[in-house]
Amino acid sequence: MGAGGRMQVSPSPKKSETDTLKRVPCETPPFTVGELKKAIPPHCFKRSIPRSFSYLIWDIIVASCFYYVATTYFPLLPHPLSYIAWPLYWACQGCVLTGVWVIAHECGHHAFSDYQWLDDTVGLIFHSFLLVPYFSWKYSHRRHHSNTGSLERDEVFVPKKKSDIKWYGKYLNNPLGRTVMLTVQFTLGWPLYLAFNVWADLTRGVRLPFPPAPIYNDRERLQIYVSDAGILAVCYGLYRYAAARGGLDGLPLRSSASDSQRSSP
Numbered sequence: 001m002g003a004g005g006r007m008q009v010s011p012s013p014k015k016s017e018t019d020t021l022k023r024v025p026c027e028t029p030p031f032t033v034g035e036l037k038k039a040i041p042p043h044c045f046k047r048s049i050p051r052s053f054s055y056l057i058w059d060i061i062v063a064s065c066f067y068y069v070a071t072t073y074f075p076l077l078p079h080p081l082s083y084i085a086w087p088l089y090w091a092c093q094g095c096v097l098t099g100v101w102v103i104a105h106e107c108g109h110h111a112f113s114d115y116q117w118l119d120d121t122v123g124l125i126f127h128s129f130l131l132v133p134y135f136s137w138k139y140s141h142r143r144h145h146s147n148t149g150s151l152e153r154d155e156v157f158v159p160k161k162k163s164d165i166k167w168y169g170k171y172l173n174n175p176l177g178r179t180v181m182l183t184v185q186f187t188l189g190w191p192l193y194l195a196f197n198v199w200a201d202l203t204r205g206v207r208l209p210f211p212p213a214p215i216y217n218d219r220e221r222l223q224i225y226v227s228d229a230g231i232l233a234v235c236y237g238l239y240r241y242a243a244a245r246g247g248l249d250g251l252p253l254r255s256s257a258s259d260s261q262r263s264s265p
Contacts, residue, residue: 047111047112049114052106055099056103056126059103060100069089070085070089070093074086100129100130101127101132103122104134107119107134108142123138124226124230125230128233129234131231131234131235133224133228133230133231135224136224136228
C-alpha cells in the first residue's frame with residue numbers, strides 16, 4: 001500500500017519502439033565515401049601477390065593436413081570414436097575452407113593482386129573447388145554491394161518488413177528455432193539458393209548461376225557458362241574420386257570378388 005509511489009511502471013511497447021527508431025541512423029553522415037577512404041593509410045590499399053599467395057598456400061597446407069589425418073587414421077578408430085571424429089573434422093575443415101572461400105571472394109573484389117586476369121583465375125579455380133559459381137557470384141555480389149542495406153534495390157540479405165513476417169516467425173525467434181533454421185540453411189540452404197533462388201529477392205531479377213538469367217547482361221553470359229563448366233568439372237572429379245575410393249556401392253565388391261577369383265586355384 002505505502003510503496004505505491006516507488007512502484008516502477010514498465011514503458012509501453014509503443015514508447016519503447018519509438019525510442020528504438022530514434023537511435024537508428026537515418027540521416028546522411030557528415031562525410032563522404034571519398035573522405036572515408038582518404039582517412040585510411042595508403043598502404044592498406046596496396047595489393048601484394050606474395051602475401052596473397054602466402055595466405056592461400058597456408059590454408060591449403062592446413063586443409064591437406066586435416067584431410068591426411070582424417071583419411072589415414074579415422075578408419076582405424078573404433079566405431080563409437082569415429083562417429084565423434086568425423087563431425088569434428090567437418091567443423092575444423094569447414095573453418096579452414098571458409099578461409100579459402102574468403103580469398104576467392106577477395107579475388108571477385110579485385111583485391112588479390114593488381115592483375116584482373118590473375119584474380120579471376122584464382123577465384124574461378126578455388127570457388128569451383130568449393131562448388132561456388134565464381135563469375136555468377138562475382139557479378140551478382142557486386143550488385144549487392146552497390147545496394148547494401150537498401151530495401152528497394154538490394155537482391156539478397158534484404159530484411160523483411162514487419163508486415164511480411166510469416167505467422168510462424170514468432171515461434172522461431174528463440175534458441176531452438178534459430179538452431180533449426182541454421183541447420184536447414186547450412187545443409188540445404190546453399191543448393192536451394194543456387195537452384196531455386198531461395199532466400200534471394202525474386203522481385204529484383206533472378207540471380208541464378210545459370211544463363212539465361214535477367215540479372216546478367218550479354219557480356220557476362222559467356223563467363224557465367226565458364227562458371228557452370230567449373231562446377232560440373234569439380235562434380236565429375238568428385239564422382240571419379242568416390243568411385244576410386246569405394247564410395248559407390250558395388251565397385252569395391254566387384255574388384256574384391258575378382259581378386260579372390262584370381263587367387264583361388
